[in-house]
Amino acid sequence: MINGEELIKQLEEKANVVRRNVFTIFEGTQNVHAQGHVGGTMSLIELITALYFHHMKVNPNDPDWPERDRLVLSKAHCCEAIYAALVEIGWYPKETLDTYYRFGSPFQGHADRWCTPGLEFSGGSLGQGLSYAAGLALAEKMKTGVLGEGPTDYAKKYMAQMIVKYNPTYRVYCILGDGECHEGQVWEAAMFATRYKLDNLVTIIDYNKYCIMGSSNDVMPIEPFVDKWKSFGFWVTEIDGHNLRQVVDTLSLTNNLYGDGKPKCIIAHTVKGHGISKWEDIHVHFSRGEVISEGLKEGRVKYG
Numbered sequence: 001m002i003n004g005e006e007l008i009k010q011l012e013e014k015a016n017v018v019r020r021n022v023f024t025i026f027e028g029t030q031n032v033h034a035q036g037h038v039g040g041t042m043s044l045i046e047l048i049t050a051l052y053f054h055h056m057k058v059n060p061n062d063p064d065w066p067e068r069d070r071l072v073l074s075k076a077h078c079c080e081a082i083y084a085a086l087v088e089i090g091w092y093p094k095e096t097l098d099t100y101y102r103f104g105s106p107f108q109g110h111a112d113r114w115c116t117p118g119l120e121f122s123g124g125s126l127g128q129g130l131s132y133a134a135g136l137a138l139a140e141k142m143k144t145g146v147l148g149e150g151p152t153d154y155a156k157k158y159m160a161q162m163i164v165k166y167n168p169t170y171r172v173y174c175i176l177g178d179g180e181c182h183e184g185q186v187w188e189a190a191m192f193a194t195r196y197k198l199d200n201l202v203t204i205i206d207y208n209k210y211c212i213m214g215s216s217n218d219v220m221p222i223e224p225f226v227d228k229w230k231s232f233g234f235w236v237t238e239i240d241g242h243n244l245r246q247v248v249d250t251l252s253l254t255n256n257l258y259g260d261g262k263p264k265c266i267i268a269h270t271v272k273g274h275g276i277s278k279w280e281d282i283h284v285h286f287s288r289g290e291v292i293s294e295g296l297k298e299g300r301v302k303y304g
Helices: 005-029 038-042 045-055 080-089 094-099 129-144 153-158 184-195 225-231 244-256 277-282 290-303
Strands: 070-073 172-177 201-207 235-240 264-269
Touching: 005 038, 005 045, 005 080, 005 094, 005 244, 005 290, 038 080, 038 277, 045 080, 045 244, 070 129, 080 094, 129 172, 129 184, 129 201, 184 201, 201 225, 225 235, 225 264, 235 244, 244 264, 277 290
Parallel strands: 070 172, 172 201, 201 264, 235 264
Antiparallel strands: none
């Protein structure tokens, strides 16, 4: 599906707003004993923007709406990108950005669904999100059933040979980092998703090529990445994760593919610290130090 140019322009403008919100969060970390995760948050901006402001079905007035689409941020240390989006949706006042990492704030250093309504997953240890997302996706399939009413005896007997395609009550999106794909639990969850034909599950890999210990492929090779996911039974494609045209068109395509019985995997090639040259050069990870302050100044000039 090809989306209109006006939509892409609007989303690009919204992505810059999300960036500015992220800068506000990281500026606050310079004044308190706190550390956000700059590099992996900046590589997520376009993905988060496309999901929250176009693709996902959410209710701005009810974060717990039962029919909402679910987003599981497995790389939960990069929750700053989601906080920046939740403020723009209207779930939190903008002043909440200044409370990041402080006692009593809903915006903590890692995603925590118990203190931040609007989040689906509490994370810290990496590699667990896809298992959680697969469980959410399976729950939807079990509740909805054939034709949305459960597998009746009639359906079992007379419609087994037919392909029954319905719109799911909700879809589940899971964002993984490339570094956490070193974890074995990711691949156990991948096997599970294929076994149960979770075609309402879309896995998005933020493939920025670096983890905290260095190059992801030097630490533990994950290539050939596309072939790995295909071998686990996923429908797989690669995109430029900073190109909103590619992001939204590919997400739309996953909707159209629903009913094929395959979980989806979008490998989004991104840049750690994207948009700030000083951060890109060193593949920055944490939000402390002089290079962060210099990058924030660069970002304010570039994005307003």
